[in-house]
Amino acid sequence: KNEVEQSPQNLTAQEGEFITINCSYSVGISALHWLQQHPGGGIVSLFMLSSGKKKHGRLIATINIQEKHSSLHITASHPRDSAVYICANSMDTGRRALTFGSGTRLQVQP
Amino acid sequence: DARVTQTPRDKVTEMGQEVTMRCQPILGHNTVFWYRQTMKQGLELLAYFRNRAPLDDSGMPKDRFSAEMPDATLATLKIQPSEPRDSAVYFCASGRYGSGELFFGEGSRLTVL
Numbered sequence: 001k002n003e004v005e006q007s008p009q010n011l012t013a014q015e016g017e018f019i020t021i022n023c024s025y026s027v028g029i030s031a032l033h034w035l036q037q038h039p040g041g042g043i044v045s046l047f048m049l050s051s052g053k054k055k056h057g058r059l060i061a062t063i064n065i066q067e068k069h070s071s072l073h074i075t076a077s078h079p080r081d082s083a084v085y086i087c088a089n090s091m092d093t094g095r096r097a098l099t100f101g102s103g104t105r106l107q108v109q110p
Numbered sequence: 111d112a113r114v115t116q117t118p119r120d121k122v123t124e125m126g127q128e129v130t131m132r133c134q135p136i137l138g139h140n141t142v143f144w145y146r147q148t149m150k151q152g153l154e155l156l157a158y159f160r161n162r163a164p165l166d167d168s169g170m171p172k173d174r175f176s177a178e179m180p181d182a183t184l185a186t187l188k189i190q191p192s193e194p195r196d197s198a199v200y201f202c203a204s205g206r207y208g209s210g211e212l213f214f215g216e217g218s219r220l221t222v223l
Contacts, residue, residue, distance in 0.1 A: 098155065
């Protein structure tokens with residue numbers, strides 16, 4: 001069974017801090033996604049990765065396929081980064097239906 | 111700016127009524143997903159289409175839910191009859207088969223009284 005676990009569930013940080021959110025999964029995957037959801041808002045795809053590391057602005061996502069683990073890092077955090085961050089994976093590239101983690105609620109205080 | 115469009119954004123209805131949610135995928139995308147989000151269960155897959163054909167609807171309660179793609183520009187999710195436990199936010203997402211990247215709509219918030 002494909003299970004996706006995220007930690008921490010809740011995270012409060014001060015503006016400027018370096019933030020790490022972790023994601024572990026139980027089965028081999030074809031791709032891992034990091035998604036962002038602001039309160040009451042839609043879902044935005046931040047990254048899709050199947051190996052190595054990707055960077056976009058202050059966001060960095062890494063994945064270790066052997067350890068079945070991925071991390072999302074936010075450098076120089078800002079209050080506007082406050083959102084729920086969701087890790088999701090797909091077991092089959094063709095099917096691409098996602099299995100989701102429960103999300104990490106991040107609050108960045110000024 | 112291409113985006114996935116969902117209607118309605120908000121729907122309040124009474125138990126037993128029929129509800130239809132619509133999704134317009136991004137032009138050129140040939141995979142469409144319906145997901146449901148609740149506080150208790152988080153995000154769950156309801157249905158998946160590729161080239162308008164349903165490939166996976168195992169997450170959908172078959173007795174009351176139905177999903178279709180009458181054409182490449184429209185996906186529908188219908189609930190009949192609706193029940194209070196169907197109250198959730200329903201997301202549609204689309205993508206190109208093989209690319210892996212997904213684009214989500216803003217969601218349709220359903221409240222069944």
